[in-house]
Amino acid sequence: MDAIFVFEQLLNGLGYGLMLFLIAAGLTLVFGIMDTMNLAHGSLYMAGAYVAARVHEASGSFAGAVLAAVLVTVAVAALLELLVVRHLYRRDHLVQVLATFGIILIADDAVKAIWGVAPLMASTPAALAGPVQLFEGLPYPAYRLLLIGAGLLVALGLYLLVNNTRVGMLVRAGASNRQMAEFMGVRVGAVFSFVFALGAGLAALAGALMAPISSVQVGMGEAILIPALVVIVIGGIGSVRGAFVAALLVGLVDTAGRAFLPPALRAVLPPSVAADLGPALAGIAMYVLMAAVLTLKPAGLFPARA
Amino acid sequence: MAQPAFATRFPGAVRRLPWLVLALLAVFPLLAPTLGLEYYVGFVRRVLIVAIAATSLNFILGYGGMAALGHAGFIGVGAYTVVALVEAGVSSAWLAWGGALVFGGLAAALIGAVSLRTRGVYFIMITLAFAQMLYYLAVSLRTYGGDDGYGLYTPLAMGPWLDGAHPDVFYWVVLAIAAGVFALFSRVAHSRYGHALRGIRDNETRMVALGYPVFRLKLAGFVAAGAVAGLAGGLLASHNTFVSPGMMHWTQSALLLVMVILGGLGRRWGAPLGVALWLTLEEALKMHTDYWHWPLGVLLLLVVFHAPQGLAALLERRGDRQGGAA
């Protein structure tokens, strides 16, 4: 195991973490600020991936596909907000679970009816299809570098939005104490609609960007939902900073578990035990991390609310 | 609304309804062959088993305010306990199911001791995390079949007086257990302990201030629910004659939660009603269309907006009103 290999795995962990952050950012905003548990975030992610895949194949333009995915998904989300989510803001978390679970069931059947059950083709833009030579001995997928860049940009953008703008101030006010904010005359309803649309846009962006390296198919939203939830819970619900740190943490722990745990166990345990134990432990590393964090800090690393 | 009017006009009928339902359920296997409904004996048995698990979830969630999204984990622990005992040579149903109960409770004690330190959404997520760990553990356990599952093809013995291999006998055993569990939880919900639990749900800080050992009270409820879910898992293993990690997947936990909320949180009849309606619809819809998910989704939205207290609330306007989602 040489230094380059370790460095590459670190980069992989970072990359995976930033992918998770792309999805978790929107979720934590909606969750934290609107206090709304939106399980259908995964469905919006799926919608983004499907639209991007179709538009990319039809038009050949990847940038156009990403843009279309965000626009279409935000439009769908606006409708969803108007019809359903708006009426859930003041309701119990469990009622929100019930309603958004219902939306998942409907969304999966709708996607199946429109695009069929077979996974969709979603290709990498030709310019980024191969690897780039980072330095001697380390070719790295160009597309992953794009993902890392996109993740960092989204993080920066959200940081600036939340901390340096008037919208951000309202958002923070709504998140830390909704009743107080309403009392002070903040139009919480409008802020919420904006935040939900923003969250949907981020979900769509994540879906569109993940499409070229993952399978675009029904159920992809549910598969990504759980890691995303783990990230926002570790980070502290509602905290963008928390989601960022937690996403990197989960990315690194998960990758390190897969890359280093099996060989390490092989070195100390009999081969048959190690062969069974290594992958099993690597598979649950993320959940162990979450349980450990919550045991020490029951409201996550960066609690947004007092 | 016809039901509340009916309930007020005929309080006696409402009080007797549970006994009527129980009697109907008890004679159902005897009538089924003449009606050509043999298959539905097995179906109702499954509904009853799932209702046992749902009742235990309703207890901690509806009365205790503990929104666990990992209940299927305990069901799985119970099922795999039966598998492990059978693999070890145990052939008595009571021993196997008893083991499922004990290990379900033990798992809940361990998980609860860690999880109950958190609240709200964090609690939802940490219980989910533990259930996922159990899921992945079961997937990779080669001894018990891993992802391929494990078949329990020899029926377990139920002692000298009961024929364990007879499906109707198993049905009545399940019915008796379900009725017992149901009565027990209904009773506990109205005991001093149940009131304390509701107090914690409504205002934990106040209960701490009043000197209640809040953590221990919650843990006791969580363990009881885990044990009963484990028992349901054991029964489900025998019912399906097959166990696979799929029964622990997080979507199963979510479905159980959905059925309980659909039926009515903290309502005495919530869990069985929710389970019966959901499973019946699933069964009926699947038979008629490949697109059987979305009508269930629409049903959930309808419940959220038109029957927010769940179906049981529509039926029992009077009586058990202390419960209900906050």
Add this chain to the structure above:
Amino acid sequence: MLQMKNLAVALALCGAAAAHAADIKVGIALDISGPFAALGAEARDGFELAIEKLGGKLGGQPAEFLRTDFGGNPEQANQLVARYLQRDKIDFFTGPIGSNAALAVGPALFAAKVPYLSANPGPSAYAGEKCSPYFFAQYQNDTYDEAAGKVANEKGYKNVVLIAPNYPAGKDHLNGFKRLYKGAVKDEIYTKLGQIDYAAEIAQIRAAKPDAVFFFLPGAMGINFVKQFVGGGLKDIPLIAPGFSADEDVIQAVGEPMIGVLNTAHWTHDLQNPANAEFVSAFRKKYDGRYPSVYAAMAYDTLMAMDAAVRDVGGKVADREAVLKALKSPSFSSVRGEFKYGVNNFPVQNYYLREVGKDADGRITNKLVGTTLEQHQDAYVGACKM
């Protein structure tokens, strides 16, 4: 109240079932939602094409084909089979895509003496110790991998890295590969079921510098892996897979990066025989020109086998002994060409090497390269006492 409703629904359904009591009934458990949805949909299309071709009959007799989704969940498969057996009283069963569902439903079917013609999985248990006269397989799970191992020998790959999900089936498939492979295994990587990101594994592969990589990653996992493998610049390391990891569903989802992937199967759409030519052209006509996958082919073939057996027994499906005998010596032309059953009812048949490439119209698809194993039998037959 609800119980009453149950009863009403049940009675209504029952009445509908009684009306067709005389028909031959085939219970098809569809896998069109859940983890195997894409493969299950392929199989459904194959079943539907066969039903159309047979005019809704079996062996010239009126037949009813019950089709119900069970969402890829073995417990639900079990419940569905209970319904098929007790309520519908089926005469034949087929359908599930996953081995776990096949293992879950088998015992009830065998006890009820209902022939189960698998349209996909051939679990080792049913080939060996738990073999049953009522189970008929299309192939044994490991045979694809055994063929792939032989391909690796023939290509002269001296050392390989193997990768599969961390569950017993994953290990079985890798063991199947190792059974005939003579070179060195540099590393065996087991990944989480349903994994999305494979960067860590791809880095390990790059560090190991193998001559080839053998992967068994069904469904979405395989799609994710191949996309990321090629993006990671490992295009020059050949990929070998059992046919399931490189069939039409994966090829159409991955596109160009799939080109050159070697894979093995007991059937391919360009296999030369009249039955196959008829099937492939009918399939492409019915489904917008797309090529059938092995799942569609097996589903179609399964109903053809039932049709022939019913014809051979003159429609008397109640005589199960005769039906089993007819099934065991098939009198139809299979789309896979010549085959016969071993004692365990698992076929002795050819396995072919396929390579992903482009057809005359530029469509990316599998192309037949040659026969890898001739009239090959599974490794478990010795354990079957039948």
